[in-house]
Amino acid sequence: MMEPASYNQENPVFKDRWVNYIHSLQKEICSGLENLDGKSHFVSDSWQREEGKGGGGISCTLSEGNVFEKAGVNTSVVYGSVTDTMRRQLEIEGDNWFACGLSLVLHPLNPYVPTVHANWRYFELTDQAGNITDQWFGGGTDLTPYYLFEEDVRHFHRTLQETLDPFGKELYPAYKKQCDDYFVNHHRNRETRGVGGIFYDHLRVSETNSLERLFAYQQANGNAFLPGYLPIVIKRKDTLYGEREKEWQEIRRGRYVEFNLLHDRGTLFGLKTNGRTESILMSLPPRARWVYNHRPPVGSEEEKLLQVCLQPVNWL
């Protein structure tokens, strides 16, 4: 795996430590998923931004595995001058910006295994002299099951709560709510994309939050990803399924597409600012289906899943 020549190894400022962490996390997650899959391997695709724009990324994708039908684990390290559009749209000030993050979406083959998404990012603004004028962290993870196993959802949420609690008992409930509010298909009667997780942004250094503490918080989240998700995969990956379950999975994946293309701010911002389309859209499922006015049978397992998407649940 090549690292983009996007930061100065000689000068270990904070952003370099973040980049190193993100790249090692990418390797750790890909390796954990590959081991579990046992068939397909991640293919690493290194890309640079075009036209003298700074930075690039590493897209790691796996397809047609035993366990994962399509998986993408991307990192990017990008930077540039702050443009007027950015000043206006993002309400930021500074002369230069820097962003680095890891973004992943895993679409399993077996409809009893949930799709999962996670993202952890760091954003930094500097003035002409290179002094940091602003910096913040964002991230989150959310689970999209096709069939509801409450114990699986509780395991996912409990892992998040246990990860966040040492940094403040108020964090999990607050970020859980932000997640429920964000991953919503407003045009589908406000149906959520799945059973939620956590979502946070603009975490800045303050009297109570040093940069080291925020870094530790981000690492705790990144490191908790595999323990929060893999046990669910292991438990459900060999469950027998047929055409009915696959059809329902693909219909729900249609809703995933709708959310990502209609509502997801990151996707829309990336596409509109001429980001790398293939890396942005790696989040889209391998297959999706649309059936006019589809309604799952009353009392069915499919309807049970739909119900918890129409009314967010406190899982813990």
Added chain:
Amino acid sequence: MMEPASYNQENPVFKDRWVNYIHSLQKEICSGLENLDGKSHFVSDSWQREEGKGGGGISCTLSEGNVFEKAGVNTSVVYGSVTDTMRRQLEIEGDNWFACGLSLVLHPLNPYVPTVHANWRYFELTDQAGNITDQWFGGGTDLTPYYLFEEDVRHFHRTLQETLDPFGKELYPAYKKQCDDYFVNHHRNRETRGVGGIFYDHLRVSETNSLERLFAYQQANGNAFLPGYLPIVIKRKDTLYGEREKEWQEIRRGRYVEFNLLHDRGTLFGLKTNGRTESILMSLPPRARWVYNHRPPVGSEEEKLLQVCLQPVNWL
């Protein structure tokens, strides 16, 4: 088929004639497609707008046919008071609005048969006294093949040219260009959705265009739909195909989804103004597929199709 109680049968003003035409065209098109399909039938779903909003529609959908995997032929007759949002976003003036149109998208089963879209609409604004303050027509049709047969594309475009020529030789080239400029996946290196057709809007009464002439123009377009499309279906529907062609069809249908959810103004306006989601999204394909960084083999039939999407062609 029930007609929404949305206009006054006693008072045959122009909009009533338009509504009658649109409903009879819907029946004619559904019947023509059903006859060709020979297996599945259109299911008619009559709906009303909620919360005291005026009007409704008739969604006719067919699925899992011999020829059509998923087809939707919708009409709607909707009206209401002009809101501040409409005044701002649509730059219109008047107290009340009325809109009626037919919109169809047909997704065939066989990858050698192209997907097609068409829409014809009429919009009217009136003041408090009921006098018309503005009125215009819009419409168009475009073809989305998965494999390129130039003779098919020429037949489709020639039918359009022959339909438009009696109304002005300048129309076909102008509306053909508008179509090429509109159905573009800007985020995909400006790839078009297919091989185009025609697209026009805001056709208003003028010294050279009476209301009757515009009505005749719209009817000519509506009536030319089946003759422009069905011969292509008949020619290709029994072509043998395998998994390779089906995969390519589903990948291209992914691009269809991307256009409709990211760029199509009608879809986005409808969803944002709380339109009927199921009718708006009936345009989405039965199935779509996303493969990371997919590139058709150099020199393949798939690449040949892609090439004409990257550079619009003058077919006639």
